[in-house]
Amino acid sequence: MKKVLKILGIFILILLVGGFGYFGYIYFKASSKSKKNMALLGVEAPIIEKNGIKYRDLNKNGKLDVYENMNEPLEKRVDDLVSQMNIEEKAGTMFVTMIGTTPDGEPVETPIISLDMMNMMMSFMMPSNSELIAKQKLNSFNILSSIDAKLLAHYNNAIQKMAERTRLGIPITIATDPRHGTENNPGASIYTPSFSQWPTSLGLAATRDTVLVREFGDIARQEYLSVGIRLALHPMADLATEPRWGRINGTFGEDANLSAIMTKAYVLGFQGDSLGTNSVACMTKHFSGGGPQKDGEDPHFPYGKEQAYPGNNFDYHLIPFIKGAFPAKTAQIMPYYGIPMGQTDEDVAFGFNKAIITKLLRDSLNFQGVVCTDWNLISDGSIGEARAWGVEHLSPKERVKKVLDAGCDQFGGENVPELIVELVKDGKISETRIDKSIKRILRDKFRLGLFDNPYVDENKAEEIAGNKKFREKGEIAQQKSIVLLKNKDLLPLKKGIKIYAEGLTA
Incomplete structure (x- = not known):
């Protein structure tokens, strides 16, 4: 022994x-x-005062460029910046991917050992912050960490400072999946204890209260703003018409008209009546409606890539967008992974489908904002194969071209800007086409005020996020969302009765 x-x-x-x-x-x-x-990074952008105007000299040339001047019209600022960008900077701008933070709110540069499994996994699997920002020239990211509000705010300031040191000082847009529920499912929702807790979208819809939903959006907006999050990868305007589908709890239910009014209130809460410096932009998903999944399977996986419309109800799934998201002026749209079988001239996934993105979304519905693909359509990686449904036979470079030809602007969950550079240099995609998407992406950054001041007050973040008033509002919403399905001599409860409760918030 x-x-x-x-x-x-x-x-x-x-x-x-x-x-x-x-x-x-x-x-x-x-x-x-x-x-x-x-x-590869330069110096920080100095603050210069000229003719009574204080501005950040983002390209460090000692003069007030049009894009640095907050008093110039939006389109002039956009055009000026695009004219100064090289193709590598443009290509980097067309990607938004996951990025890691340390448990202390610092940018991840080296692998870390941590009790936070998400942070540790990200540090081993993902490129460092500096590789994404300085080398690949990306400036949009979604964060998966749920550290304290003060640390989230610190992280925002740290990577904004890193971005400020790039050649043109293009600020970072930080995005996130929903954070105000109790579910923790990275890639769909992130449980964040430092924020107030609210019902899921399905619970909000159960209240039938659009005033409450807009109030939720406004409170979530304030909490996001306090830590530097400026893009919500939500709401889901999908319809729960297939009861076996695993993402029903992220929707507003199966009723298209109810979903529409809820979607509208939700977006207005986050963005306000128009996108501005106090807004959080919404990327409403998943156009033209996830939900009608064949056999209830989800298109995150190859066996669930088909969307079926046995009742010819394709148009029914458009209602939450036409009557909800678009009247609320949603800033951005995300198509889903699935293939709308038999609905267009080719059976390919929404993000590759020109009939969906250009003909329907752009031309018919006149949506002029950013269209960003769902995550990981292009490259096979450590989290699985590319969800290139219908175009599996194409190379990654060919998939990028097909997405751009379809009419999308940005690639979610990818960091392969070199493929766009190669396509332009090979003459397969014109730089004029690239500029069209770049301008859409930059407009939102300018509207949100990121070029003028992307930094947040770290101490104030702790005071705003999850404050007592916000938490009380969330508890009231949870109470209102409860639905009584059956009552057989149980309610109202009799005095002295004992109740057993279990679960995360019991």
Whole structure:
């Protein structure tokens, strides 16, 4: 027995030594790459006052450029910046992907060991912040961390400072999935204890109260703003017409007209009557309606890639967008992964489908905002195969071209800007086409005021996010969302009766 234990101990020791050795190797490798990336950055943008105007000299040329001047018209600022961007900077702007934070709210530059499994996994699997910002020139990210509000605010300030040191100082747009429920499902929703807690979209719809929904949007807006989040990857305007579908709780239910009024109130709460410096932009999803999933399967997976319309109700799924999202002036739209079988001239997923994006969304419905694909349509990676349904046979570069030809502007969950650069240099995509999308993306950054001041007050974030008033409002909404399905001599409860409750918030 002693011999067995001795051998086991030696084996465990070898594993530990090997593990630490491997961690040391990848740590120092990442550290070396980080130093090279940081060397690509320049100085911070100085604050200069000229003719009574204070501005951030983002391109550090010592003069007031049109795009730096908050008093210039929006289109002039956009055109001026686009004229100064090179193709690598334009390509980087057309991607929004996941990015990691340390438990202390610092940009992830090297792998970390942490009790927060999401942070640790991100640090090993994803490129460092500096590689994405300085080297690949991306400036839009979605964060998955649920650290405290003050730390989230600190992280925003840290990466905005990094972005400020890029050649043109283009600020970061931080995006997120919903954070105000109790579910934690990275890629769909993120439980964030430092924010107030509210019902899911399905629970909000159960209240039938559009005033309450708009109030929720306004409170969530304030909490997002306090930590630097400026783009909500929600709401879901999909219809729950297939009861077996696993994402029903993220919808406003199966009634298209109810979903429409809820979607409208939700977007107005986040954005206000128009997109401005106090807004959080909404990326309403998933056009032209996820929900009618064949056999109830989800198109995150290859066996669920088909959307079926046995009752010829394709147009019914458009109602929440036509009567809800668009009247509320949603800033952005995300198509879903699925293939609308038999509805267009080719059976390819929404993000690759020109009939859906250009002919229907752009031309027929006159949507002129940003269209961003759902996540991971292009590249196979550590989280699975590319969800390139209907175009699996195409190469990653060909998929990028097809997405752009379809009419989309931005690629979600990807960081392959080199493919766009290659397409332009090969003459497969014109730079004029790229500029069209770049202008849409930059307009939202300018409207949100990011070029003028992307920083937040870290101490104030702690005071605003999850304050007592906001939490009380959330509790009232949860009470209003409760639906009594059946009552057989149970309610009202009799005095002295004992109740057993279990679950996350019991």
